[in-house]
Amino acid sequence: MKKRPAAFLDRDGVIIRDSNYLSHPGGLKIYPNAVEAVRLLNRHGFHVILITNQSGVARGFLSIQMLEEIHAAIRDLMIKNLAVIDEIYYCPHHPEFGPPHLRVQCACRKPAIGMINNALKDFRIDIEHSFVMGDQWRDMKLALNAGIVGVMVRTGHGREEVCNHIPAFTRLMKGFHIANHALEGVRWILKRR
Numbered sequence: 001m002k003k004r005p006a007a008f009l010d011r012d013g014v015i016i017r018d019s020n021y022l023s024h025p026g027g028l029k030i031y032p033n034a035v036e037a038v039r040l041l042n043r044h045g046f047h048v049i050l051i052t053n054q055s056g057v058a059r060g061f062l063s064i065q066m067l068e069e070i071h072a073a074i075r076d077l078m079i080k081n082l083a084v085i086d087e088i089y090y091c092p093h094h095p096e097f098g099p100p101h102l103r104v105q106c107a108c109r110k111p112a113i114g115m116i117n118n119a120l121k122d123f124r125i126d127i128e129h130s131f132v133m134g135d136q137w138r139d140m141k142l143a144l145n146a147g148i149v150g151v152m153v154r155t156g157h158g159r160e161e162v163c164n165h166i167p168a169f170t171r172l173m174k175g176f177h178i179a180n181h182a183l184e185g186v187r188w189i190l191k192r193r
Contacts, residue, residue, distance in 0.1 A: 005129035007041045007186070008116060008142075011052035011088070013135030013156015014182055016074065021056040023066060025073035031155060033183035038083035040186050044193075047123050050074075050088040051115040051132075051142075058098030067092070087122065089115040110134075111141035129193070133185050137165045140176060149192075150176045151185040 012018040015038075017029040041048050050071075056062050062070075071088045078085050091108040108114030116132075119125060132143035135156030143150030150172070152158055162169065162178055169176065179185035 001124055003124045003126040004045050004047055005131075006047040006049050006119060006123065006125045006127070007189075008049050008051050008119070008130065008132045008146075008148075009038075009182070010132075010134035010136070010139050010156075011050050011074075011090075013158065014133055014153055015050065018135070018156045021059070021061040022070060023056065023062040025070050028070065028073055028077070030074065030077055031182065033181045035078060035081045035083050037182040037186040038078055038085065039081070040183070040190070042084050044190055047086045047119075047125060048084065049086055049119050049123075051110065051119075052088070052090045053110050053138075054090045054092050055094040055097065055109075057092035058094040058102035060098065064092060087119065089118055091115065111138045111145055113142065113146045116142070116146050131189055133182060135161065137161050137168070140165075140169075140172065143176070144172065149189070151189065152176065152178045153182055153185055154178065154180050155182070 009015055015034045019027050038048050054067055075085050093102050093104050093106040093109055095105045131149040131151055132139055133151040135153050135158035140150040140152055177188050179188055
């Protein structure tokens with residue numbers, strides 16, 4: 001089976017509105033342009049994989065079960081709009097908060113590449129043509145750590161993050177891009193192919 005590139009997409013601020021520790025599917029609000037972005041990625045043969053830090057679990061704001069219900073709701077909303085998310089990986093840990101089994105310095109919390117490594121085990125991924133999309137500087141550091149392209153979106157925390165990290169972006173701009181939203185970022189990726 002042929003390897004396919006992956007779109008490693010952050011969840012909050014890229015696919016859904018960041019509601020500061022979403023704790024119930026009822027508060028879920030998907031960006032309309034994100035649905036179209038996922039459909040476009042599907043049509044062009046990308047694995048669509050969400051990778052998300054969810055320290056709200058360690059902080060006690062929600063349980064793993066509720067987090068998985070939220071993720072099931074995201075997938076259902078996407079499917080209803082003819083868009084498919086292949087997998088959702090999450091990191092429930094935090095190095096400073098939570099019970100001992102969650103209060104750890106782990107290999108999965110972005111910008112560490114543990115979630116990307118898990119995806120590489122589970123899917124036949126052409127990593128060289130894959131990319132990371134996020135709304136925070138740690139997402140761009142993840143892309144850098146994984147050796148792949150990063151696309152920063154101005155949704156979620158993106159506007160503020162871009163302003164706070166302009167010198168760093170200037171150094172990285174050869175392989176990185178800043179887009180207004182997920183759909184614009186995906187279109188930029190597809191033009192490079």
